[in-house]
Amino acid sequence: MLRNNIFPLHNIGNFLSRRNKELVQELRVPAQGSKELHFSTRFSQNRWEQFKACLWKQHLSYWRNPTYNLGRMILAMVSSVLYGALLWNKGQKVDNDQDFFNIMGSTYVFMICIGASNLFSALPIITSQRTIEYRERFVGMYSSKVHSLAQVIIEIPYVFLEATLFLIISYPTVNLYGSAFKVSWYLYNIFCTLLTYKYMGMAIVSLSPTYQMASVFGSYWMTIVNLFSGFLIPQPVLPKWWVWFYWMVPTSWALRGLLTSQYGDINKEIIAFGERKTISTFLENHYGFKHEDLPLTAILLCAYPIFFASIFTYFMAKLNFQRR
Numbered sequence: 001m002l003r004n005n006i007f008p009l010h011n012i013g014n015f016l017s018r019r020n021k022e023l024v025q026e027l028r029v030p031a032q033g034s035k036e037l038h039f040s041t042r043f044s045q046n047r048w049e050q051f052k053a054c055l056w057k058q059h060l061s062y063w064r065n066p067t068y069n070l071g072r073m074i075l076a077m078v079s080s081v082l083y084g085a086l087l088w089n090k091g092q093k094v095d096n097d098q099d100f101f102n103i104m105g106s107t108y109v110f111m112i113c114i115g116a117s118n119l120f121s122a123l124p125i126i127t128s129q130r131t132i133e134y135r136e137r138f139v140g141m142y143s144s145k146v147h148s149l150a151q152v153i154i155e156i157p158y159v160f161l162e163a164t165l166f167l168i169i170s171y172p173t174v175n176l177y178g179s180a181f182k183v184s185w186y187l188y189n190i191f192c193t194l195l196t197y198k199y200m201g202m203a204i205v206s207l208s209p210t211y212q213m214a215s216v217f218g219s220y221w222m223t224i225v226n227l228f229s230g231f232l233i234p235q236p237v238l239p240k241w242w243v244w245f246y247w248m249v250p251t252s253w254a255l256r257g258l259l260t261s262q263y264g265d266i267n268k269e270i271i272a273f274g275e276r277k278t279i280s281t282f283l284e285n286h287y288g289f290k291h292e293d294l295p296l297t298a299i300l301l302c303a304y305p306i307f308f309a310s311i312f313t314y315f316m317a318k319l320n321f322q323r324r
Helices: 002-027 047-063 066-086 097-138 144-174 180-206 211-227 243-248 250-263 279-287 291-318
Strands: 269-272 275-278
Touching: 047 066, 047 144, 066 097, 066 144, 097 144, 097 180, 097 211, 097 250, 097 269, 097 279, 144 180, 144 291, 180 211, 180 250, 180 291, 211 250, 250 279, 250 291, 269 279, 275 279
Parallel strands: none
Antiparallel strands: 269 275
């Protein structure tokens, strides 16, 4: 009885199968006079709406990642406390070249320390975000450049808060000069420097296939910017065939801006290498720092973050390291 019921069902199944195959063959050929499916735009939303959606997504992602954001704020506060304790009330007590070297060396060490932390902390975050960006770019949710631009913008308030915390703690404890011009320059310099390091790390990720290779490239780049910063080897004594590297790396301009804005217009006399000269003259003769170069320094300090952010945005869209 059961076998008799199976054969009709089997015949019906064969009929439906043949009918479906015929429909497939019929429908796969476009009708006469039909047009190909076409959309006026690639994405469902314009670039501004895409940007707002990506920025909101990045905001939520960063807000839910306290290990990354709270960690760098704590590092900025700890570094500023150590910096202030090391140079307690010595910012205006410069009587000889050794006093100035102590201030310059401590400033440079903490600038490199926080900068390197910003660079290397960005590598794992951006690497993981790149995997998500590949997936969402494939399904056509939004443009790669819009997604990368949102990642660039979302870093600005966090880095600004980081720089502000460092300023609030370190500036009064070191007792640097209290004019509004010098305080503003100090904040601007720290902010642009930290932002440069952050975008530098993001640019390295965009050019590296893996996190491990990005770490290697980051270490190599940190060595270069440290060597040619003008601290270990002052610019006037650099060989001519290497001095062009000094003018290229961002750390040289960061150090120049930080020290020139504070001491480039100070005419207090100190004893430097057995000679009596003003601090501003010592800066110009020994390091090549001139107070009249501050406008150019300000422009370049702003240009470096834009440059590295542009590299990141462009190559995130053009390069694809995804493996199937």
